[in-house]
Amino acid sequence: ASCYSPVASTYPICGEWRDSLESSVFHLANIFLFLGFMGGSGIYGLLYLFTFLTLGFFCCTLWAWSEPCTTDSLLWSFALFSVCLGQVLHVAYRLRSVSFEKDFQELYHCLFQKLGVSLTHFGKIVTCCDGEIHTIEQNHCLAIEGKTAIDKLTVLLSGRVSVTVNGEFLHYIYPFQFLDSPEWDSLRPSEEGVFQVTLRADNPCRYVAWRRKKLYLLFAKHRYIAKIFALVVRNDIAEKLYSLNDKALNGSGHRYDLRLPSYCHIPGTELEKANVLLQVPSSSLTMYTFIVDTYCDCLLLGMSHCCGFTQQRSQIFQSVSSSQVHIDKVIF
Template identity: 50%
Template structure:
């Protein structure tokens, strides 16, 4: 077969002199060791650490081949190509280590924070790195009974997120609610001020156990929110959800004496929580009309509770915080009046004659009907 009529494939197969004599010797220990290391290297995985393992094995394998080409074969091309492959493996190793360092977390607490709070929201890791960088990747601590803020004294100059422990919130010694892990410590204070305003805490925050938290300086965080719109929306959602949780925790404190849970969203509860106006107070203290006046039927009362000649005592306006007796707070007084008021409504409804006209009190006030809201 002439070489002129051969195709390219046939040239590769038949266009060279066949090996007539095979050598029985080996190429040396360096050549065999290099191939063994290469075989082990190609057994690595496909992840980041698998790629690091592969390149860590390829570099010594190519080094063995380079030494074999320099010492045994005395071929400059063999040595040069293997040396180039060694350099490429080292560059790939440096790139993988750099990426691994970028994807790492400053501490295990930041890793837990990302997987618990930010990852369910779909926040990319580089964005979380930027958020964590705004707090300088520092985790602060509070010991037992150490105060984070004092009412009327501590300025609002930061925003903090609790990582572990529990914080007790109180006002003038009265317990309000708890702050649990992955909740903001001062979200209401943060939302109450504009960027140019200054203010102090109105509540006291005390650690009930050893606590760990991160804190963003106020001005530095404002600069980040103004620069990154995505981070600003993220904090808006997180702060709104946190404030709603705090409101619901306050709602859990509103209980009637009968144990029925009240809902702060009830429109009728607003009339109980709000102080009475001047006109309504005067109307409540006025004498009932004479029975002979047909324009307005008399207010019917229970004969055993209110004798005919007795006056209904006028309920005084709500006392101020300074006038409250010791051991009582405004919440307890509100609940006592609410329980009395609901009882009077039930009794008055039973005493009203069937088919009678509604009284002015019934026309001006909505019925107070506490609802048993589900536990949040």
């Protein structure tokens, strides 16, 4: 006989389809697997994925145990169940280990969670500042104009800070706002500078600060974190600039709309009668408004350095004060 002669198959041949369905455990296993593979990204997505895969392969193990002649299916299902269970425990441990103090949790919810920053990335941000919360007493200065170096980025956690330049009040800084976002954005990584404003605590304050050099090292390792900080810092600056529209008042308490410099909230005849306003060229305020609006647009597009509009808040204030427009008080 030839060695290539066909060998009779030892496996039973399926003559017809089974009339009965598989057990409910088999169908439940496939449902769990289907739901598991719909999991998303991130640490919570991993927890969702491996939880349902664990349940699915556990049901597969039960089904294989109850069926005869399914040793291979039983072993594979049990092995996959064990691997997925181990992943669930690992992800749960990672999730539990990423925990922060109350102040950092509030900072995460107010600034970073709405941008989709994961707890893992936020943990790297907290580690960069060594997890330290700084405090300062009332009437103490966080920065003095012309003296304090710009060597960190700071976010206020509680209290209120007033900003002044040459003794003139500019604006307040409230919790979860940056104390030095204009100064930070005005310098490139290789440049150095000093504050042009004074930051004074109106009451006991608590804040978190990242050292400039250490933060740039973090940006070099994680470009995603660098983009997040660029977004939140420039958004903070844009909000300060746009608030000019609500804080530009004349002596009578009328509000000027800086976005529409040709229109004021007082009758035109009164403008013509005011001698001091006869000297006002509308192009001065128009140009300033154009700079502010263009700068805010560039901030939102992430192009502040490219457009050359990186000015510190004291320079912006002085631009308004030195203009020929009669505005008695400008606060932003």
